[in-house]
Amino acid sequence: MDGIISSLSHIKETATSNAGAINDILLLVEDLIMLHNDSSSFSPIPTSCQEIKNKQPNSPSGVYLLKTATNGTQYIYCNMEELCGSGGGWTRLAYLDMTDATQNCPSGFRLYQSGGVRACGRATSSGGSCTSVQFPSNGISYSQVCGRVTGYQYAAPDSIHHYRNDINSYYIDGVSITRGSPRQHVWTLIAAFSDTLTSSQGCPCSTGSTVSVPSLIGDNYFCESGNTGRSAALILFTSDPLWDGQGCVSIASPCCNVPGIPWFHRDYGNTTTTDYIELRVCDHGGTNSGDSPVSYYEIYIK
Template identity: 35%
Template sequence: MLSVISIITAILTKEVVMATDGHCADDYQFKSPFLPGESCEAIYNKNTETRDKPGYYWILSRDYCGMTYTGSSCEDIYNKYSETVGKSGYYRINNSDWTYCEMSEKLSTNPSPDPNYIPTCAGVGGGWRRLVNINISTGDDCPSGWRKETYAGVSFCRVVSDGSNTCSSTTFSTNGTSYKKVCGRARGYQKGWSVAFYRYHTGQTINGFYVDGLSITHGNPRQHIWTFANGLYDGLADGYDRYNCPCAPGSEYPSPPFVGTNYYCESGTNNTWGRSAYYFNDPLWDGSGCITNNCCDDPTQPWFYRELSGTTTDDIEARICREHGFSRGSTLIDQLELYIQ
């Protein structure tokens, strides 16, 4: 076991390669010139001696930097370099575009995955490019096009306008990466009145507020990837249950044909609702809390997986939509994570 003094001395002389469990390993590079807050790209550009030393560097956390590996996509790197399998981190796409790649092994070959393993994505092969990873509860900002707000100590992203019948859009660039598969998850909360897919049945299309919730699309014209819908409530038949999720009792409004089964729907309350209430105790689309319906039956929740009909390089758009004005009801988003392959 190395002494504290020898570790510090080695760090200062840029010689230490040490794992977090105290054992030396070539995969771990903790070097003092690389200050917290920098990136794999900054380390690569500022310190030429690192360019042939892929490994774990201390940035904001212990991140893997695939210094010597490059390809046309995360999947390309995953397939070309067997040593990158299981080493999720930051890689160079086309020699310059640094991005986070999910490199977990396939489910069949990795019975004990790491804590960051994505079962629905990695279960069909590693090499996923992360487009976005937002967690408002940990202090992240909302992306451009959404509005950040805090209520009762809970922060979230919402539609920009206070008015009714509206959507707020944000776009995540693929930087020209070809993909056919999309994987991801979202988490949100219900505020007041939500009607799931009711507005589709009053004439709204994929370009409008067809859902109370979150719409994930690509291309122009828009093509559907996934929808996260927010129904009114899970339970009692009191004359308003027709606005529930299609999977909940009393619902009269199925998903639109362009959505089909490619959606998750949940409510934030089981047996009551209020036009201005915030339901923070039961997050949406997390695969739990559906006490009186079968909306949580899909075991892959909270993750979704979608294979498109063809390959594309389209950017991906996410829209928060709602029927009523904000004071009456809305869907609030606090987590969003999207990957492409």
């Protein structure tokens, strides 16, 4: 550590360009992360955040160097605190925060911007479609998935589509989270047309709803609408984010009172997997009539 401090002081005194100083500092940051991992408990290099937590229970949340399934290394954020009712050791696979102007949408997603809100939706389409991003587990074996997603309603999404009861299709308007191939359902985040509807365009969790939930979803879903009226508009409803557990009005209020929200959690018990996680933004219509772009997500495994 003394050597790193000495090197930083040397950079301050001798750097002749911003670029040179930044490169030198980045190299030192890598040294700091290595030092953060450096102990007899971490030999060989750990393969997951859970392994670090098991060996050093007081390890703080932060970035650690982990060994990948291909014997390479990768810097990964570890959450060492309790998430989803389970103790620390969570490995973060996915993270996006579009309030950070330096972050971009995943490849293939389309950027929405309105009133200071930035969100990532489906690629332009004249009909039903899903736009997808996958997050590899890097060979980490896991039995739990914990995460949260925040999105916004654009125009008129229509909740669940029972005529497409197929995990590989646009079975909902909203976000589908699955694992592996063939796809296995993890969680569904449904976007409804309005908070005030009990019909097929509303949320199944609303009071008096006539909407049934397909067996492939079960109880593993959240549903919200950003629209408190009954009129469609070709706008991004920025005043009420989706799936944050807030702003559910009228008959939709039960949808904000479901356990865990905004965090979703799946616990597979003794069954472990190394499946990748996939997030898809889906809608049964063209992008000019409805979409549910996401502005924030973080997904963990352990």
